[in-house]
Each structure stands twice: as C-alpha cells, then as structure tokens.
Amino acid sequence: EVQLVESGGGLVKPGGSLRLSCAASGFAFSSYVMHWVRQAPGKGLEWVSSFSRTGPYIYYTGSVKGRFTISRDNAKNSLYLQMNSLRVEDTAVYYCARGGGLATTDFDYWGQGTLVTVSS
Amino acid sequence: QSVLTQPPSASGTPGQRVTISCSGSSSNIGSYSVNWYQQLPGTAPKLLIYSNNQRPSGVPDRFSGSKSGTSASLAISGLQSEDEADYYCATWDDSLQGVFGGGTKLTVL
Numbered sequence: 001e002v003q004l005v006e007s008g009g010g011l012v013k014p015g016g017s018l019r020l021s022c023a024a025s026g027f028a029f030s031s032y033v034m035h036w037v038r039q040a041p042g043k044g045l046e047w048v049s050s051f052s053r054t055g056p057y058i059y060y061t062g063s064v065k066g067r068f069t070i071s072r073d074n075a076k077n078s079l080y081l082q083m084n085s086l087r088v089e090d091t092a093v094y095y096c097a098r099g100g101g102l103a104t105t106d107f108d109y110w111g112q113g114t115l116v117t118v119s120s
Numbered sequence: 121q122s123v124l125t126q127p128p129s130a131s132g133t134p135g136q137r138v139t140i141s142c143s144g145s146s147s148n149i150g151s152y153s154v155n156w157y158q159q160l161p162g163t164a165p166k167l168l169i170y171s172n173n174q175r176p177s178g179v180p181d182r183f184s185g186s187k188s189g190t191s192a193s194l195a196i197s198g199l200q201s202e203d204e205a206d207y208y209c210a211t212w213d214d215s216l217q218g219v220f221g222g223g224t225k226l227t228v229l
Contacts, residue, residue: 037220038164044122045165045208047218057214081153095164105210105218106155106170113164 002026002109009114014087016064016118022079022096022111024108030054030074033099036081038092038116048082048094052102063089084116123148123207124221131227137197140224142209144190152212154192156185159206159223168207169194190202196226204228 008020036048038102048058049070058070069082079096093115096105123196125143136153142154156168156169168183172192184195192211196203
C-alpha cells in the first residue's frame with residue numbers, strides 16, 4: 001500500500017525556519033517525481049515545488065524561490081522541504097504528493113498533510 | 121488570483137449532469153495535459169481525471185474530462201450526494217511551474 005506521511009509542521013514566527021519531511025513507503029520511491037503542494041486555511045490548492053527522480057530538475061513556485069529548498073534521499077525513501085524566511089502568507093497545510101512525471105500535475109497519491117502556521 | 125479560472129460554485133440535484141469549466145492560456149492548458157482533483161471536507165485531494173480525460177482505477181465512469189484549446193471541463197453525470205466537494209483543475213505552465221484553478225465548490229441540492 002502506497003503511503004506518504006508528512007511531519008515537521010508547527011508554529012513558527014515570521015522570519016523563522018522549518019524543515020518538513022515526507023516518509024514514503026509501498027512503492028519504488030526513486031522511480032517517481034515528488035512534489036509539495038500547499039493549501040492555506042479556507043483557500044485553494046497551490047503547487048509549491050517538484051523534484052525529479054534523481055535530480056537535477058527542481059522547480060519552485062515564484063513566491064518561495066530563494067527561501068524554500070526541496071530535497072530527497074532515495075536511500076531513505078524521503079522527501080524534504082526546508083523553509084527559511086517564513087512569512088505569514090506561508091501558513092498552510094503542506095502536502096507531499098507522488099507525481100506521474102516531470103512537468104506534469106497528475107499527483108496520484110497524497111499524504112495527510114502537515115500544518116505550518118507562521119505567526120508572531 | 122489563480123492562473124486557471126474556475127467558477128467558484130456549481131450545483132445540481134441528484135441524478136443531474138453538471139459541468140465545471142477551467143480556463144487557461146496557451147502557456148498552460150494549451151500546451152499541457154489537464155488533471156482534475158476532488159477534495160472532500162477535511163481530507164487530502166484525490167486524483168479524479170488525468171491526461172485530460174483518463175480516469176484512475178476506482179473512479180466511477182460518471183466522471184469525465186475533456187479539453188479543447190485553452191479550456192478544459194469536468195462533467196459529472198448521475199449526480200450523487202457524495203459528490204459534494206471541492207473540485208480543482210491543474211496543469212503545468214511554460215514558466216516551469218504547476219498551476220491550479222481556484223477551485224469549484226459543488227453543492228448537491
């Protein structure tokens with residue numbers, strides 16, 4: 001059974017940092033492009049970042065470029081999102097999702113999400 | 121403001137057919153496949169339609185997708201109460217980003 005389990009969310013002050021993790025199981029993690037998607041409270045979905053199967057193809061939405069860093073460890077079946085210089089508008093549930101390929105948005109499995117709250 | 125435009129709401133009665141539109145541009149829908157997601161309250165999104173009109177295993181054939189030019193649509197026939205949810209379209213963009221529509225809240229009357 002495919003499982004994606006996010007962790008690392010929490011309350012952080014503006015300007016602070018957090019590192020999200022996504023533990024994958026039940027599939028060949030290294031064979032899939034992985035993504036982060038977020039959803040602000042009461043708002044719609046927003047794609048955040050993608051990491052190709054082994055790199056070096058990495059993409060970010062404009063509002064997080066230079067502040068967020070996506071990475072993966074195929075040996076540990078894990079995806080990460082290092083978030084620096086956090087802003088109030090980064091407050092959201094962050095989902096890890098498995099993708100069908102690069103430059104696509106067909107995410108066939110999602111985690112349950114982890115809530116990041118940026119507030120003073 | 122989302123790159124892809126969806127109506128904020130839609131509604132129908134049980135058994136009816138409803139459609140949800142998704143409008144984009146030549147840099148996104150016009151160039152890439154469109155995918156649709158269903159999000160029930162308090163849950164993670166679920167892939168409903170991929171590659172414009174393909175259904176993942178387990179998705180009822182009441183759900184169908186289509187794409188023409190820079191627009192796409194999701195159709196739900198034989199509407200059921202459990203279809204009440206938020207629906208999102210998504211695709212890639214030439215700016216090297218994934219893009220979602222703003223979402224459509226479907227109400228079953």
